[in-house]
Amino acid sequence: MNLEEYPEPIKKDIEDQSLSILEHIADDILVIGGWAVRALIGDKHGRYTLDIDGVTKQTTMKKVESILESLGMRERKSEWGVQFYQQYEANVKIPKEIQKEIDDLELRIEISGPRIKESQTAHYFEFSLTEVIGREIQYHEKKGKVKVNVPPVEHMTAVKLGLPVDYKNNFDSQVLLKICNIEKVIEIIKSNDDWSEMVLRRIPKLIGRLRDKERLEHLLAINNDINIKEHIKTMRHIENKLKTG
């Protein structure tokens, strides 16, 4: 079995179409999740998610809703907020063998309030809607870039460190930690409700998975020129600082 991405032209078309939708609401939302990490890290991140995740003020939500509706997107309630979706219609040739899967594919944008809750717990992280930075995401086939607002790298790192320890979050936190101010990350974790409890819960697992030479996280870290020893040291430092309050 070969588990892989869609062929390059399809993948690029999906990403360009998602980006094109995002362009309409880019001023009204703060992009978070995989797309934000990509915007902060650049192309070497190599990880795009199908869904675009964003947060916004309750008062702006109506505006976003009407823009996305005017683009033909439908909406449904999601665990986090509202998911806007529309059927993907390919602008490129689709091989017969994947036509069925492509027919089921949706372009999705999920938008919620700035406070994101951790699954199965009452802990939350609240994104600042004022402390944001501008970044550009380049289209693949279309000329031009989309200007988006994303959280500063320290905020993104703080949230990623407290999220479930799957390879995606783990990989994102690895690449983010490399380029951020660690003390600022600690400060942000501490200032966010009891997010530090989530981070403290996740760190042993983050380290355990990173250390294990058989784990994907270990391979991804080496492939991204991350010094695993140093990285673990940094996480231990964060852990100690959070424990001592």
Add this chain to the structure above:
Amino acid sequence: MKIKSAIFGLICIKPYTIKSIVKRLPYAPVSIYNAIEEMLNEGKIYKIKTDGETRLDIPKKYMDQKRKDFFIKSLSYGIDPEIFLRENTLLVWNALDTSTTVKKITKKTKLSEKSVRKYLKFFADSELIKFEKKKPLIVAKIHNHPLVPLVTSMVKESDKTERMYSPGSSPFEEIITTPDEIEKILYEKIDDSVAIKKTGFFVKGKPGKISVLESVTSKQILEVIFLDKLMTPEGVEDSCIKILANKKIDFDMLLARAIEKNRINQVGCYLNILGDINKKLVPNEIIKKFHENISQKKYIFLKQEMKYGKSGWEQKYEKIWNVDLYLDIGAIEHGARGI
């Protein structure tokens, strides 16, 4: 031996300059120059620069390297590699897998009976086949001859690896396939980042994604791959979700294999959790079917994660499925949201 084979045979042992080849092989220089030029054009050999001299060497691609190994081994066993690698010789050799009489081989290869007998004699003289009966002649391959696996790797068609797609971009690709295929992939991707699971082998290559290769002794059906992946954290949190999202899985087959492997409780529990997260991934009736076959024995699901403890959500599923649960629900939800 034909001139091209002689040149190839010599370069197989070590790279040589054209001047040395001309000096060492018993053919007219002009014939050697012409043969080398043709071989370079055909891509069977290439020029390298070592110690300030231009030498001829064998390309580092899979098939070329296999051919090189075959040449050396063949010569070592006193078998002319050039004759063996002729189209008709290989035709008869391949026919021997399913046919054992001259009549059947003749029919299968569409060669004359005389030619078939000639090739069989070549194989017999090379101790690659044995005559099991003389009248009528019945022959059989000697499978443990060291040349056999080398020829097989050169003539065998690729195992078709099933492709599964998922949206988005990933920093890695995962390939589970047979050793022969892994070997081919290694030759193809050796300049990129490649890792082979359970071996510690990992080479960093050009910037970009890693290919994570997993070797399995024989081609496996999707349901077996799913069952094996389900016993790993990344399987539970990522690959198994992608496999289900591709909708190619046969749930009846999965059920049968899960019973065989005593994993019915874990699989049922996992399908139940995923079905609760996203109903489209697992139909309710499938979960019921699994539950009808539940085992009374309690199983730990997932042992590797035991050290991190439980989070408090597990009880509901533990009761239904008779499992001791150590899954990360947040990670599973994250995986399911991505499809």
